[in-house]
Amino acid sequence: MTTVIGYLRVSTEEQAHSGLGLEAQRDTITRYADAHGWEVIWYMDEGLSAKSLDRPQLQAALARLHVIPKRRDVDGIVVAKLDRLSRSVVDFAGVLDLARTRKWALVAIDLGVDTSTPTGELVANVMMSVAQWERRVIGERTSAAMQAAKRAGRHMGRVSALPESTGHRLLALRAQHTLAATAVLLNAEGFATATGETWLPSNVCKAQARLTAS
Template identity: 75%
Template sequence: MTTMVGYLRVSTEEQASSGLGLDAQRDTIQRYVDAQGWDVVWYVDEGLSAKSLARPQLQAALTRLRVIPKRRDVEGIVVAKLDRLSRSVHDFSGILKLASARKWAVVAIDLGVDTSTPTGKLVANVMMSVAEWEREVIGERTSAAMQAAKRAGRHMGRVSTLPRHTGELLMSLRTRHTLADTAGQLNAAGLTTATGKPWTGNAVAKAHRRLSAVGVATTS
């Protein structure tokens, strides 16, 4: 039988202690997996916001899913609502890409996203296309800002070797998250530093200073 990760999240301690938000999510997921004939294992983050992917139980679930298919004991992740998993288009797009690369399914019941089905894959691809379009638009702005900085004679350092969308995404994340959370989300999206290393809080701080120096705008 196919086994899926059922992921639950509530953002406040009050919701966590009452169990009401968790119970509703669990019920929705249970009915869905029962209809599909799937088994489910539960991962629960209590009192945590979706502004970051740096949540203990979510990261534990993603680690379990990253195992190569032949050794993996779960086949995907199911959430009752997309905002239980992520409130960021970029973060969700990164999860979808990871799922596609590792061949596991992502199911967001409220949106009809179920990448184990052809229709669900289509919906997910549309969402990723929108995210890619957004990154390209942001990249154009970043490139224009960097070219202007070059003409003004400003030194750009290693930031110039970052992919355009990585730099702009970093700036966007720093408007809402800590250095550590920003590093975690960049790593979760499969992005690296200019030297090809995983992001750390210190690396984010240095890149942020350099990008700010050349006038790369943040986005909300």
């Protein structure tokens, strides 16, 4: 039988409403899993927002999925609604990329995203394309702003500096993962490069060198 992680999340405000949000999510995931013959292992973050992917139980779930396929004891992660996992299309696309790279299924029931099926994978690919477009737009705006500042004679030397939180997360990931895996995880968690672009193994390597030399 296929075993999946059922991920549940409620914010502090939602938690105040008798926990009904958790029960509704659990019921939706249970019915979907039963229809597909899946066994569910539950992970739950209570009182936390979806502004970032830095949530204890979500990180534990992603770490469990990150194991190589032959040693992995779960086959994917399921959420009742996309906003339980992330409110950012870019962050969600990062998790989709991680799922594709490590070959596990990602299911957001409300959107019809189920990468274990051809149709669901098509929906996921559309979302990833939108996220890629969004990243490029952000990158172009950042570049245009830097060029305008240079033309105005302003020094831009510190614009390319990584935020301290990003640097700390990068080094923590590199202590346990390869360059490629670190790049995927940084993207999945919503950490951008200093210029607002997607992480690649090459710029992870360069950033790590700068951080350890400083």
